[in-house]
Amino acid sequence: MGGWGRRTSFALALAVCSGTATAGGQLLATGGLTQLEGSAGGGIVPWAVLAGYGTAEQVGGTAFITHANLADYQLNAAGAAVTFGNRLELSAARQVLTQSRGEAPLDNPLQQDIIGAKLRVAGDLVYTAVPQIAVGIQHKRNRGDDIGETLGAERMDDWDAYVAVSRLFLGAAFGRNVLLNATVRGTRGNELGLLGFGGPENDSRELQLEGSAALFLDRRTAIGYEYRAKPDNLGLGESDWHDVFIAYFPNKSLGVAAALTDLGRIGGLSGQKGLYLSAQGSF
Numbered sequence: 001m002g003g004w005g006r007r008t009s010f011a012l013a014l015a016v017c018s019g020t021a022t023a024g025g026q027l028l029a030t031g032g033l034t035q036l037e038g039s040a041g042g043g044i045v046p047w048a049v050l051a052g053y054g055t056a057e058q059v060g061g062t063a064f065i066t067h068a069n070l071a072d073y074q075l076n077a078a079g080a081a082v083t084f085g086n087r088l089e090l091s092a093a094r095q096v097l098t099q100s101r102g103e104a105p106l107d108n109p110l111q112q113d114i115i116g117a118k119l120r121v122a123g124d125l126v127y128t129a130v131p132q133i134a135v136g137i138q139h140k141r142n143r144g145d146d147i148g149e150t151l152g153a154e155r156m157d158d159w160d161a162y163v164a165v166s167r168l169f170l171g172a173a174f175g176r177n178v179l180l181n182a183t184v185r186g187t188r189g190n191e192l193g194l195l196g197f198g199g200p201e202n203d204s205r206e207l208q209l210e211g212s213a214a215l216f217l218d219r220r221t222a223i224g225y226e227y228r229a230k231p232d233n234l235g236l237g238e239s240d241w242h243d244v245f246i247a248y249f250p251n252k253s254l255g256v257a258a259a260l261t262d263l264g265r266i267g268g269l270s271g272q273k274g275l276y277l278s279a280q281g282s283f
């Protein structure tokens with residue numbers, strides 16, 4: 001079994017273990033899902049929420065797997081996160097981008113390891129006048145083909161930093177709960193870092209806006225939209241990302257999501273739309 005297969009099996013095992021653990025004391029779905037880089041949030045955007053359901057006296061966490069099937073590529077991710085005292089989240093994830101159609105310019109998969117940390121610095125998602133605010137950092141190490149350097153990337157490992165603000169408004173829309181999140185990220189990653197960092201067009205970190213909005217149809221089901229701005233350091237017309245998602249939390253041990261994604265232009269190939277699927281075990 002290849003490296004991706006081993007890591008996927010490991011993440012699934014963690015998810016099973018998480019599902020058998022006693023769930024924490026927070027409200028259902030308030031830990032969100034896990035985004036592509038391993039942090040708690042939506043599919044493509046980290047939120048100010050922390051992984052799992054642990055309270056101030058507990059440890060919580062998640063394990064996840066994600067698959068996105070695009071026009072010319074497949075993007076897979078797997079990893080896990082743990083939260084201490086509803087204050088500090090530590091996460092690790094592996095991303096793999098592979099060619100799925102003959103037009104994609106990849107001889108080998110592009111792989112990236114991400115180690116993250118997120119600190120809740122103020123507020124609460126539900127219970128305080130101040131929304132929940134968190135700061136985070138993600139160190140990324142590109143382990144794939146050197147196509148990023150061939151295209152002009154200045155380096156193959158780097159870090160992103162972000163500030164996220166999240167709020168759950170109870171009964172805000174016809175009696176249904178609404179979650180809003182805004183994230184500002186400093187980055188010079190090309191396609192999240194899968195094509196390296198920096199390039200001939202720019203080699204400085206730029207501030208990029210990310211956002212999410214979700215409407216809870218009931219306490220277990222939410223629909224929503226996400227947006228993520230991205231820099232164009234390589235001059236390839238790198239696109240901002242969008243998705244429309246539905247998430248379902250049957251209990252505190254499991255969360256699943258499906259999304260229609262529009263990732264625009266990747267590696268010079270436009271029209272990268274497709275289906276995104278993700279599952280996580282939580283405790």
